[in-house]
Amino acid sequence: KNEVEQSPQNLTAQEGEFITINCSYSVGISALHWLQQHPGGGIVSLFMLSSGKKKHGRLIATINIQEKHSSLHITASHPRDSAVYICAGGATNKLIFGTGTLLAVQP
Amino acid sequence: DGGITQSPKYLFRKEGQNVTLSCEQNLNHDAMYWYRQDPGQGLRLIYYSQIVNDFQKGDIAEGYSVSREKKESFPLTVTSAQKNPTAFYLCASSIDFPLEQFFGPGTRLTVL
Numbered sequence: 147k148n149e150v151e152q153s154p155q156n157l158t159a160q161e162g163e164f165i166t167i168n169c170s171y172s173v174g175i176s177a178l179h180w181l182q183q184h185p186g187g188g189i190v191s192l193f194m195l196s197s198g199k200k201k202h203g204r205l206i207a208t209i210n211i212q213e214k215h216s217s218l219h220i221t222a223s224h225p226r227d228s229a230v231y232i233c234a235g236g237a238t239n240k241l242i243f244g245t246g247t248l249l250a251v252q253p
Numbered sequence: 254d255g256g257i258t259q260s261p262k263y264l265f266r267k268e269g270q271n272v273t274l275s276c277e278q279n280l281n282h283d284a285m286y287w288y289r290q291d292p293g294q295g296l297r298l299i300y301y302s303q304i305v306n307d308f309q310k311g312d313i314a315e316g317y318s319v320s321r322e323k324k325e326s327f328p329l330t331v332t333s334a335q336k337n338p339t340a341f342y343l344c345a346s347s348i349d350f351p352l353e354q355f356f357g358p359g360t361r362l363t364v365l
Contacts, residue, residue, distance in 0.1 A: 148295070150295070177352075179353065179354075181356075186358070187341055187343075187358065187359040187361070188356065188357075188358045188359065189343065189345075189356035189359075190356070191353055191354065191355065191356070194352070194353045232295070232296070234295075234296075236352070239309075240298050240301070240311065240312075241296075241298075241354065242295075243295030243296040243297075244295055245293060245294060245295045246295070
């Protein structure tokens with residue numbers, strides 16, 4: 147079992163839909179990271195959070211420390227949101243990555 | 254513009270040859286990292302460096318080597334000892350260790 151698990155692995159949505167991607171972790175972490183990987187391979191850091199909730203534009207990330215669970219929400223999804231979304235737990239000396247969620251938003 | 258550059262984007266090598274992947278950053282970050290990404294797997298840490306002239310093995314260091322002679326540069330050498338070198342390689346950096354990391358565009362290495 148991976149220390150950081152994401153679900154779903156693949157997600158197809160229609161433009162405008164509300165999207166949720168989940169991340170559960172089984173190790174102690176100091177922070178939870180959400181990353182976005184574009185089709186060309188480049189990775190962008192979206193959020194780093196250790197408690198509560200953060201919002202940036204149409205993206206919202208939440209974390210529940212007690213339940214060891216985080217969610218990434220995308221409101222009013224758009225085809226340009228199509229990418230792989232990766233969560234990673236910040237452990238003592240490294241990041242532990244989930245395998246990613248492939249999101250396809252269809253027009 | 255500040256950022257991380259990796260070159261080349263695509264690299265082809267014959268089996269048995271060593272190859273060096275470049276990673277440069279002008280963000281003034283102390284920490285730098287090399288990751289490997291394979292289909293269906295999460296990123297795996299190869300090596301990391303918290304400061305110049307110091308580096309540590311990650312989870313899959315066998316068959317790889319690095320150097321950190323300058324703050325801005327953290328080249329990765331894939332040696333002939335690496336059994337499955339074909340992969341996508343990502344370099345990253347952060348102000349401190351292991352805080353929010355900024356990633357380069359990656360190098361896709363194919364060994365023929």
